[in-house]
Amino acid sequence: xxxxxxxxxxxxxxxxxxxxxxxxxxxxxxxxxxxxxxxxxxxxxxxxxxxxxxxxxxxxxxxxxxxxxxxxxxxxxxxxxxxxxxxxxxxxxxxxxxxxxxxxxxxxxxxxxxxxxxxxxxxxxxxxxxxxxxxxxxxxxxxxxxxxxxxxxxxxxxxxxxxxxxxxxxxxxxxxxxxxxxxxxxxxxxxxxxxxxxxxxxxxxxxxxxxxxxxxxxxxxxxxxxxxxxxxxxxxxxxxxxx
Amino acid sequence: xxxxxxxxxxxxxxxxxxxxxxxxxxxxxxxxxxxxxxxxxxxxxxxxxxxxxxxxxxxxxxxxxxxxxxxxxxxxxxxxxxxxxxxxxxxxxxxxxxxxxxxxxxxxxxxxxxxxxxxxxxxxxxxxxxxxxxxxxxxxxxxxxxxxxxxxxxxxxxxxxxxxxxxxxxxxxxxxxxxxxxxxxxxxxxxxxxxxxxxxxxxxxxxxxxxxxxxxxxxxxxxxxxxxxxxxxxxxxxxxxxx
Numbered sequence: 001x002x003x004x005x006x007x008x009x010x011x012x013x014x015x016x017x018x019x020x021x022x023x024x025x026x027x028x029x030x031x032x033x034x035x036x037x038x039x040x041x042x043x044x045x046x047x048x049x050x051x052x053x054x055x056x057x058x059x060x061x062x063x064x065x066x067x068x069x070x071x072x073x074x075x076x077x078x079x080x081x082x083x084x085x086x087x088x089x090x091x092x093x094x095x096x097x098x099x100x101x102x103x104x105x106x107x108x109x110x111x112x113x114x115x116x117x118x119x120x121x122x123x124x125x126x127x128x129x130x131x132x133x134x135x136x137x138x139x140x141x142x143x144x145x146x147x148x149x150x151x152x153x154x155x156x157x158x159x160x161x162x163x164x165x166x167x168x169x170x171x172x173x174x175x176x177x178x179x180x181x182x183x184x185x186x187x188x189x190x191x192x193x194x195x196x197x198x199x200x201x202x203x204x205x206x207x208x209x210x211x212x213x214x215x216x217x218x219x220x221x222x223x224x225x226x227x228x229x230x231x232x233x234x235x236x237x238x239x240x241x242x243x
Numbered sequence: 244x245x246x247x248x249x250x251x252x253x254x255x256x257x258x259x260x261x262x263x264x265x266x267x268x269x270x271x272x273x274x275x276x277x278x279x280x281x282x283x284x285x286x287x288x289x290x291x292x293x294x295x296x297x298x299x300x301x302x303x304x305x306x307x308x309x310x311x312x313x314x315x316x317x318x319x320x321x322x323x324x325x326x327x328x329x330x331x332x333x334x335x336x337x338x339x340x341x342x343x344x345x346x347x348x349x350x351x352x353x354x355x356x357x358x359x360x361x362x363x364x365x366x367x368x369x370x371x372x373x374x375x376x377x378x379x380x381x382x383x384x385x386x387x388x389x390x391x392x393x394x395x396x397x398x399x400x401x402x403x404x405x406x407x408x409x410x411x412x413x414x415x416x417x418x419x420x421x422x423x424x425x426x427x428x429x430x431x432x433x434x435x436x437x438x439x440x441x442x443x444x445x446x447x448x449x450x451x452x453x454x455x456x457x458x459x460x461x462x463x464x465x466x467x468x469x470x471x472x473x474x475x476x477x478x479x480x481x482x483x484x485x486x
Contacts, residue, residue: 090369094481096475097475110353111357114352121333
């Protein structure tokens with residue numbers, strides 16, 4: 001059978017990976033991915049053929065995986081976190097229509113929203129949304145519309161891609177939109193950098209302080225809802241049992 | 244050390260669990276949880292003391308875990324999916340303030356949004372939000388406000404708790420709100436039942452059809468954004484590479 005597994009390997013090394021992800025890596029003959037992720041999983045996949053493309057060539061990576069599977073080689077395409085959340089599952093499935101003989105199976109993983117939340121406490125204890133602040137693929141107007149809607153809905157926010165090589169002021173702009181839309185300056189927020197990897201760091205702070213914070217592209221940011229509290233060094237959004 | 248692990252065991256049995264979750268179960272002397280989840284993990288934790296409370300007694304379960312840890316016994320509190328998303332991490336951390344000698348570590352897992360999305364394809368390929376339709380802990384007005392905000396922000400929606408023992412019309416009501424707020428009746432949607440367990444089933448359908456659908460409490464529901472497409476039996480929300 002011609003098969004591609006699209007695998008979310010979780011936030012860091014082996015310990016964040018599911019047993020299903022491990023099993024799919026075992027089964028694959030060839031493993032494709034961005035170099036950094038291949039380095040993470042290489043110790044778990046001795047003897048496998050590894051194929052990488054540069055970071056920005058996601059479509060090339062998908063096409064490569066589909067080509068290899070089309071040749072009859074069971075193939076894995078790995079991405080960090082979850083395969084479906086800002087991951088490779090969506091572009092791969094879009095291209096897969098051109099490879100009718102190839103079966104695609106998506107293996108989910110722990111995305112940065114969940115792994116980062118666990119580091120900070122339980123900020124995602126109630127309804128939340130994720131917004132990517134990268135305007136490479138999405139116009140800033142759409143991002144801004146979503147930030148405003150998240151405030152209108154009193155959602156907890158998890159922000160992906162709060163900075164890039166190109167832009168350092170993205171988070172500052174986003175916080176400005178949230179404040180203007182009415183989220184309180186004292187709202188408990190937090191960020192986690194290098195989740196599940198060496199040098200993991202995190203910080204709790206208010207939304208006003210977050211606006212002045214310097215973060216990089218390896219950081220995931222959390223903005224509380226009206227019910228979120230900072231308590232004992234943890235960010236907690238109650239499910240409501242106590243009310 | 245007095246320690247409680249709050250562990251998300253993922254969507255089903257062992258294969259959806261991370262290595263870190265397995266390791267924490269190994270380390271624990273006592274494992275607390277709702278009976279159904281204890282049954283799922285019992286084969287992985289031979290010889291451990293298992294403690295359960297009925298489904299609705301979440302706070303009792305948290306207090307039990309903290310008491311046991313306070314007595315110096317390393318304790319695990321397990322929940323399905325992720326510990327932080329509508330899970331036990333938030334109520335446990337709220338109670339933990341009263342147990343200053345107990346250290347709490349949250350071990351994240353694959354929540355139903357990610358696991359269900361992988362079954363359907365890649366519906367969460369761009370910004371999304373999760374909304375629980377359970378009005379046990381949240382007034383329906385708040386749920387409705389969030390559904391409307393999700394439409395205003397053109398978010399993909401993942402709906403948890405679309406039905407309960409008590410209420411069967413929750414999903415119908417929610418779809419009515421989404422349609423009234425302007426989400427198109429033809430919007431591609433899907434649901435997955437018993438994710439990662441025996442008897443897993445799923446279906447793709449339009450929002451108009453979803454409004455008429457009978458689902459139960461073991462189902463997770465996905466409502467596409469304006470960019471979501473149904474293609475080759477899969478639900479795909481593009482990241483935007485092709486535009």
